[in-house]
Amino acid sequence: MAPVYFTPGPAQLYPTVAGHLQTALDKQVFSQSHRSQAFKDLYQRADEGLRALFQLPQDYAIYFTGSATEIWERSLQSLTAQHTFHLVNGSFSKKYLDHAKWLGRQAQVLQKPFGQGFSLAEIQVPTGTELLTITQNETSSGVCMPVGDIHALRSLFPEPLVSVDMVSGAPYAALDFSQVDMAFFSVQKGFGLPAGLGVWLVNERCREVAATLEGQQYTGGHYSIASLHDQYQQFQTPCTPNVLDIYLLTHVVEDMLAKGIDTIRQETEAKAQQVYAFLEESALFAPFVQEKAHRSPTVLVAEVMEKPAAEVISHLKAQGLVVGSGYGAFKEKQIRIANFPAVTEQEIDRLVQAMRPI
Amino acid sequence: MAPVYFTPGPAQLYPTVAGHLQTALDKQVFSQSHRSQAFKDLYQRADEGLRALFQLPQDYAIYFTGSATEIWERSLQSLTAQHTFHLVNGSFSKKYLDHAKWLGRQAQVLQKPFGQGFSLAEIQVPTGTELLTITQNETSSGVCMPVGDIHALRSLFPEPLVSVDMVSGAPYAALDFSQVDMAFFSVQKGFGLPAGLGVWLVNERCREVAATLEGQQYTGGHYSIASLHDQYQQFQTPCTPNVLDIYLLTHVVEDMLAKGIDTIRQETEAKAQQVYAFLEESALFAPFVQEKAHRSPTVLVAEVMEKPAAEVISHLKAQGLVVGSGYGAFKEKQIRIANFPAVTEQEIDRLVQAMRPI
Structure with a gap:
């Protein structure tokens, strides 16, 4: 066995992965141009499936990156100029903070010991914060933040954009996306796929902020929100993406929707x-x-x-x-x-x- | 048919890909931790195969990224502070230049019309250039630069680091890696693999320059040369890589070595x-x-x-x-x-x- x-x-791996992979090989999906209509159709189908699974508000867009790690960096580059605030209680939430520091942001932090979560009462997000980062599920320590607490932060602190790392929580975490501004995950966790793809869910509010920073600073080149969104509107990507994982994700999401x-x-x-x-x-x-x-x-x-x-x-x-x-x-x-x-x-x-x- | x-x-796809993929699924390779000894062994095997295929000098290291597009950006971040020079004769060489401009570098260019290559006599690389970028094979126009010309540039202009985009030329192009400082490709071209992996070949001279820039500027975060090399020394990667493509690349490279x-x-x-x-x-x-x-x-x-x-x-x-x-x-x-x-x-x-x- x-x-x-x-x-x-x-x-x-999700139990249907091997079958989907075989079908894709038989259909030569991985030889098709990423500029072809066939790829656009695939991206659109992935988009529809993920929207249904996460019950995404209309204004959300879905971008693909090489990893969730990249999304830490790209979100900071496209959405912040100076002030970020990070809830840190493990190694992965810490890495989001590290990235902000590496990028020269004035990054403030509320840090809890490994193995502990946050109580709403202790969280004070400073005025002027551009981005509040939350790790919904700390893969390192096994601590989660209940989605109800994440939603409450929006009403307590309406100013900053709220970014939710749900790398090891998706698709389980029943996040209400109208109460946050962006979220992301990688596919080798809850979706049971081979590693090598990050998925970034981004609302209109983020895109508006990104537009104001465009031209003011380096926002991530091909992987800025502006560039990703420009391509997304035709269900395209700035560079050749991991089509294999996008294909598998599309089909596994549909399997999950069928199951409920x-x-x-x-x-x-x-x-x-x-x-x-x-x-x-x-x-x-x-x-x-x-x-x-x-x-x-x-x-x-x-x-x-x-x-x-x-x-x-x-x-x-x-x-x-x-x-x-x-x-x-x-x-x-x-x-x-x-x-x-x-x-x-x-x-x-x-x-x-x-x-x-x- | x-x-x-x-x-x-x-x-x-390279003809052996489907078979290797089936073997990997049977062995559950894609469920193994990227921090496991099994992954380190795989990376080491990829490293050995690529060294043999490209006849790499001893001091080269091999890093994995999400795409070749990312390597345009990361090489500029880790290897340059101000002055770059770009040979541009098509859409992809142009994108390397674009990235340098986005990053605020003083990027100079020798540009030729679409469909034309460069003669050595017309290339003048300014003194003070940190990085000279060459596209060995322009996927957009079908123009290549003969490897002999690339090698000659090193003796003509010994000062700058030389970066060779061989995205659609590898492994055919018989580049002498002792005459350049870094090169890179993605796997969905000459290696016949599913897209989603960039491969970056980097020499000691690059690492020395990268070390001097570390702490002086943003060098790419997890994907700086310093971070990639730190991980590479244990055959590890900064974040979860595309293990599937690394597995397939390892095996296809060995198939190519067997063929010669x-x-x-x-x-x-x-x-x-x-x-x-x-x-x-x-x-x-x-x-x-x-x-x-x-x-x-x-x-x-x-x-x-x-x-x-x-x-x-x-x-x-x-x-x-x-x-x-x-x-x-x-x-x-x-x-x-x-x-x-x-x-x-x-x-x-x-x-x-x-x-x-x-």
């Missing part, structure tokens, strides 16, 4: 609940995130007591169950379990049964 | 010769590039007399032969024929036989 990957990205996003969300929560319940009762494991409201349903981090985490990982791997190691300094003491849509309830059950007797 | 793609990128790069070069020249000989004798077609030494062996551009080019393209397409349209303003009057290693001598023969009676 092939191993099951519970790794937080690259992750288990509500079903996917319910299954995600049920699977997460099963794992967290086990971690709480286990003597060997414990949930790393203390605050229940901040425990991610999509990337679950467990502390391993008494044994080195590597031993647990090897033990599970021998049974065909591949979990992720803890991030960075937490490698020795934690494991990470991705609970993406590609992983079934039966597979989560197998994992919990295998963890029980360790 | 499946159509043959003579399009200049995305192009015909000399054989590939000889076949490329024989196929190009066959097409150009036909274009010269044809009443309907003519080679667009007048100067024989500047006629690209990898992207062949033909002028179409008397008929709209679209009619020729349709006629050939009906026979399962897909050629590219002319670039931009030349769409109505030209066709482009990619002569990459994925296209066999038999297929080129079929194309010429089909063009003959039009």
Whole structure:
């Protein structure tokens, strides 16, 4: 039996990926020009599927980049001149902040210890902030910010553009896109695709700000919002994109729509609940995130007591169950379990049964 | 019979691609962490194959990006503060220049009309130039610069770093990498892979210049040469890369090495010769590039007399032969024929036989 990957990205492929890939090879999709009508039709179909899946407001546009990492940089270049504010509570939210500093922005931060989330009461976004960055799901620590809290930030702080990194939360996170201005993800997490594509969802308000900065500073060249949007209006991209991933994303999104996003969300929560319940009762494991409201349903981090985490990982791997190691300094003491849509309830059950007797 | 793609990128897939892709799916390569030993081993294997194929000097490093477009930008950010010089004779060499201007560099240019190449005698690179950019093969116009001329520029102008865009010339172009400082390509051209990966070959001299600019200006964030090299030393990448393309590239490079790069070069020249000989004798077609030494062996551009080019393209397409349209303003009057290693001598023969009676 092939191993099951519970790794937080690259992750288990969505079950329909191999079939879609074969169809695309048979149809020679990857030899077609990215300037052809066939590619425009594909982009349009991806656009329609993603709009339906995320219930995007009309004014949103969808751009493709090489990675989510690139979107940290491009969003800062196109949307900010000076003042940014970052909610940082892990390695990936920290990298968004790093990028702002590298670009010379006056980046302010509210930082919480690894494993902790934010309470609304402690967040104070300074007047004059151009961009507020939020990591909806910290892949490193397993902390999420409930979407209700993200929506509340808009009414508390209506001035800044709100950027949501939902790299390891999409498509589970039921974000109300009318309450934020942009969001982004990469496809090797919740969508279960091979890595190499970032997806950037951008509203009209962002485009208006981007237009005012155009000509005032370097906004990202071919990957500025202005350039991306100019191409997007013909369902084109500034340079040759990862057509393979766009093709697979289009089809997997349609598969998810056929299944129903509500079903996917319910299954995600049920699977997460099963794992967290086990971690709480286990003597060997414990949930790393203390605050229940901040425990991610999509990337679950467990502390391993008494044994080195590597031993647990090897033990599970021998049974065909591949979990992720803890991030960075937490490698020795934690494991990470991705609970993406590609992983079934039966597979989560197998994992919990295998963890029980360790 | 499946159509043959003579399009200049995305192009015909290399014949072994489908098999390698199936093997990778079977081995779940695309679910493996990009921080795993398995990925490091893959990167190292790609590195070894590319070194052998290009006969790279020891001091070169090999980095992966999302596209060749990105390398235009990143090379300018990491290697230049002020003065760049660009040889421009088509749309892609022009885009490298555009990027330098967007980044605020004092970019000087020697520009030739579309369809013409450069003679060494007319090139004068100003003193103080930090980076000289050369497009070895202009995908838009079908003009190449003979590698001997590129090598000669180094002795004529030893001061600037020399950057060679070999996007549609690799691996055919027998560039002597000791005579330049960096080169790059994307994989959807001569390597016959799905689009979505740029490959950047960078020598020690570039890294030394990059080190002096680090801290002085924005050098590209995660995609600065310093950051890429830091990761490269452990065969890692700054962010999750297109593992699928890296896997396919590794295996196709090994296939090419097994066949022999000399054989590939000889076949490329024989196929190009066959097409150009036909274009010269044809009443309907003519080679667009007048100067024989500047006629690209990898992207062949033909002028179409008397008929709209679209009619020729349709006629050939009906026979399962897909050629590219002319670039931009030349769409109505030209066709482009990619002569990459994925296209066999038999297929080129079929194309010429089909063009003959039009």
